[in-house]
Amino acid sequence: xxxxxxxxxxxxxxxxxxxxxxxxxxxxxxxxxxxxxxxxxxxxxxxxxxxxxxxxxxxxxxxxxxxxxxxxxxxxxxxxxxxxxxxxxxxxxxxxxxxxxxxxxxxxxxxxxxxxxxxxxxxxxxxxxxxxxxxxxxxxxxxxxxxxxxxxxxxxxxxxxxxxxxxxxxxxxxxxxxxxxxxxxxxxxxxxxxxxxxxxxxxxxxxxxxxxxxxxxxxxxxxxxxxxxxxxxxxxxxxxxxxxxxxxxxxxx
Ligand code: MN
Numbered sequence: 001x002x003x004x005x006x007x008x009x010x011x012x013x014x015x016x017x018x019x020x021x022x023x024x025x026x027x028x029x030x031x032x033x034x035x036x037x038x039x040x041x042x043x044x045x046x047x048x049x050x051x052x053x054x055x056x057x058x059x060x061x062x063x064x065x066x067x068x069x070x071x072x073x074x075x076x077x078x079x080x081x082x083x084x085x086x087x088x089x090x091x092x093x094x095x096x097x098x099x100x101x102x103x104x105x106x107x108x109x110x111x112x113x114x115x116x117x118x119x120x121x122x123x124x125x126x127x128x129x130x131x132x133x134x135x136x137x138x139x140x141x142x143x144x145x146x147x148x149x150x151x152x153x154x155x156x157x158x159x160x161x162x163x164x165x166x167x168x169x170x171x172x173x174x175x176x177x178x179x180x181x182x183x184x185x186x187x188x189x190x191x192x193x194x195x196x197x198x199x200x201x202x203x204x205x206x207x208x209x210x211x212x213x214x215x216x217x218x219x220x221x222x223x224x225x226x227x228x229x230x231x232x233x234x235x236x237x238x239x240x241x242x243x244x245x246x247x248x249x250x251x252x253x
Contacts, residue, residue: 001027001146004084004113006071007092008105010037011062015091015131019123020060022135023088027142030084031060032075034068034105039092040199041067041105043112053079068109076116086145087113090123091134095159097126097213098177100202101227110155111229119145120155126217127162134160137168137222154226159217169220176225177212179203 003023007016011033023029034041035054044067051070054062061079063071072087089109096104106122113120121141125134137160150156157176161168184200208214216223244250 001086001142002080002082002084003027003029003142004072004075004080004087004118005029005031006033006068006075006087006089006109008034008038008041008068008089008109009093010034011060013037013093014128015093015125015134018131019088019091019135019138022132022139023142026139030075030080032071032079033060033062034066034071035062035064038067038105039094040103041069041108042103043069043108045073046070068105069112072109072112072116076113076118084113084118086142087116087118087120088123088138088142089113089121090125090158091131091138091160092122092124093128094124095126095217096122096124096157097159097217097223098205098207099179101157101176107155107157107227110157111227114153114155114229119150121158122155123158123160125160125162130160130162130164133163133165133168134158136165137171141224152226154228157213157223157225157227159213159223159225161217161220161222163220167220168222170222171224172216172221174213174216174223174225175211176227177205177209177214178207180206 052064089106092106101107110120110122123138180203182203186198188196213223
């Protein structure tokens with residue numbers, strides 16, 4: 001199995017390094033990852049500047065100023081030959097639950113793999129300690145995929161509780177929960193008296209019902225959510241069409 005491994009925390013992050021070691025026990029792994037932390041980059045592509053790569057002596061490749069999506073795009077289309085069989089992203093430092101998937105560079109890297117026609121997996125740890133647990137879980141999922149390919153055409157968003165392996169209760173198939181709106185902005189003064197702003201943490205859990213990713217991880221289960229990219233709100237289409245007719249918007253031009 002040939003794996004393209006990326007992340008959004010950057011090539012030196014512990015998560016990607018721990019996962020690479022574990023995967024290399026049974027697979028061929030090419031790391032192509034951002035040279036620094038690009039968490040929150042979502043699906044952004046770098047279009048206005050060229051991309052430069054740095055190849056480490058062991059073959060791992062850092063993309064300078066690259067986003068996770070840049071990395072997978074370059075990795076699949078030019079850097080890894082023969083092409084990978086699968087794209088894996090992670091292990092992210094911190095969970096990607098509910099609405100987080102919209103902002104997540106970790107999930108975006110997997111989505112890019114999927115866009116390019118490959119199966120893909122995003123893996124996040126709900127903390128910063130037990131990367132080994134998430135690595136073992138990821139390896140098990142991969143071996144299962146080798147035995148029995150998953151024919152959903154979707155990416156899997158995997159979130160692992162930050163616990164020792166023997167405390168993990170199992171795996172649950174979940175749906176994305178949701179969060180309250182994020183409203184925290186931390187402001188500071190720079191030495192010249194100008195105000196600086198830091199975007200604060202994500203909102204608290206809003207929909208964390210029993211079948212959600214939030215609930216699974218909180219209860220000690222690995223959460224596996226199949227994601228698709230079509231954001232169309234099919235249930236709202238009739239409402240919008242009716243509203244357009246009623247308001248006769250098109251009569252105004
Ligand atoms: Mn991250």
